[in-house]
Amino acid sequence: YQSVFKGRGMEFDEVREYQPGDEIRSIDWNVTARMGHPFVKKYVEERELTVMLLLDMSQSSYFGTVNKLKSQLAAEICSVLALSANKNNDKVGLIAFTDKVEKFVPPRKGMRHVLRVVREALYFKPKGKGTNLPQAIEYLNRVTKRRTVTFIISDFYDVNYRMPLSVSNKRHDVIAVTITDPRELKMPDIGMIKLDDAETDQSFILDTSDRNLRRSFNINAIRKLRERKKIFQSVSVDNIDIHTDVPYSKDLFRFFRMREMKRR
Structure with a gap:
């Protein structure tokens, strides 16, 4: 670090x-x-830095089919980053968001403060359901006066965040931490299922034994994944791609090694 x-x-x-x-x-x-x-x-x-952690707490994060929910993994990674920054005597702040900013913890130093950030990340109960990533990024730019290292921890299931992300990355060092469950990339063949959209409360009945449906779902999922990566590349934002079925420590170490190579 x-x-x-x-x-x-x-x-x-x-x-x-x-x-x-x-x-x-x-x-x-x-x-x-x-x-x-x-x-x-x-x-x-x-040496002192300010680290801001933008944590997506929208309802789409309360999903998981392997090991942990995306929300649990996101909160854990948020806590690890906060503790790492504290060990380096850096300031740490938190912005928890859904379709609005739910919680803002101004950046400060010290273990007592960082434990508060960890507690909020792990146990805070949001009121909103949807996702408004552009609003959260714009809020970051309003409340921070100096350059920060900002980690955005989210599944990035939102639209129109490219421009705010670009503006923010000119002021800050922004890193996207994307959380994905394997079932979001590939639909299993398990017959009739009911799907609930946690952010809109809509329900769908799907026949997953339909080969064309599965193929369409899988193609669309890969397309969205590529579009997201293209956005990050276009605004020069580094991405740590985290999957719920793979230990995240390897991906974090890979990111730090990559960053270290860039500095040489």
Whole structure:
């Protein structure tokens, strides 16, 4: 984490006497004039970052056919990222959203604060059902004054988020963490089933033994997946692709390795 996410740059530390080899541009001419001999400004890396976690709590996340619900996995990953940032002494904030911003925890430092973020991620009960990702991203841009590292943890089942995402990534370092269940990509052949849309309360009766229906579903799912990846690529947002049937630690490590390679 520390090797991948750097601070905002260099900050002033102290003034000391000039030594052979010091750069001329680092000389503090005001102090030099007062003291009668050269002094230089010393800088250190400003390590502190602000990490914002945008957590999708819409009803579509309360789905899962393997191991965990998407919502449980999203909350767990959110907690892992919060604790990692805290270990590095970074500020951490949370924006939990559905079709509206449900909860905002302003970024602060310290274990007590981070445990609050973890608690909200794991146990907060949203009132909304739908998803409004553009609104959540725009809210982030309003409440953050400085550049942040922002993780958006969502299944990204929404529309019209490309432009807000592009604008936000110009101000922040935005990383998309996409949560997907295998049944969202491939329909099983299990006969007649009833499907409920948790966000609209609509119900559907489907005959999954229909080969054409399964083929159409699978093609549409892959198309949406490719469209989502294309959006991320077009706005230069990195994506951590998480699946509920695969341990997420490997995908997180793969992302950090990729980021580290980019910095070299």
